[in-house]
Amino acid sequence: MDKQAIAVRCGTAEALSVLGTQVRFLCEAERTGHAFSLMEVVLPQDQGPPPHDHPWDEAYYVLEGEVRFLLGEQEEVFRKGDFIYAPGGTLHAFKGALPEPARVLVLDAPATAEGFFREVDREVKSPSDRSKIPEIGRRHQMRFHAPG
Structure with missing residues (x-):
């Protein structure tokens, strides 16, 4: 699909619930011909993805609060x-570090x-559903690692 211009007003992007966080896609993949996507993530304290890696690059900009990142070791x-x-290929994890949620682009x-x-938001609705996450990750080229 061709690239498409987009404008998103504050608070209007769809909110997804993913691994204890709220994810809003400000610029979806289909709008950029899959060159990149941009999301805003709200990270409550101690919530976020466990250590993982994947083949694509990611960049983070902290808008508010504090975020505990694991990059490699x-x-x-x-x-x-x-x-x-x-x-791509870097082991990483991140989670909110304070009682007030952090916001990250x-x-x-x-x-x-x-x-x-999108698949995690659709399929993981309760703590008992969390066992589905590693398989969902594999389908999307994401590998999870044991913490520590």
């Missing part, structure tokens, strides 16, 4: 205004993460 807290880049290139997020 290094864990660090990032704050408002900080930028993080995780090339996430860019993935090429746009690949959207299918995973």
Whole structure:
């Protein structure tokens, strides 16, 4: 599909519930010919994806709050205004670090993460459904690793 111009007003993007977070796609993959997608993620304290890797690149910009990131073997807290880049294949994880939720812009290139997020939102509705996540990840080229 060809690239398409888009404008999204604050608060109008569809909200997905993914791994304890809220994900809003501000620019979906189909709008950019799958070159990239851009999402806003709200991270409550201690919520976010476990350690994982995938073949596409991701970049993060912290808009509000604090986020605990694992990049490779290094864990660090990032704050408002900080930028993080995780090339494809990098082990990474992130979660809100404070009682107040953090807000992060996430860019993935090429746009690949959207299918995973939509499937998790559709299929994982209760804690008992979390066992589905590794298989959903495999279908979308995402590998989860044991924490620690």
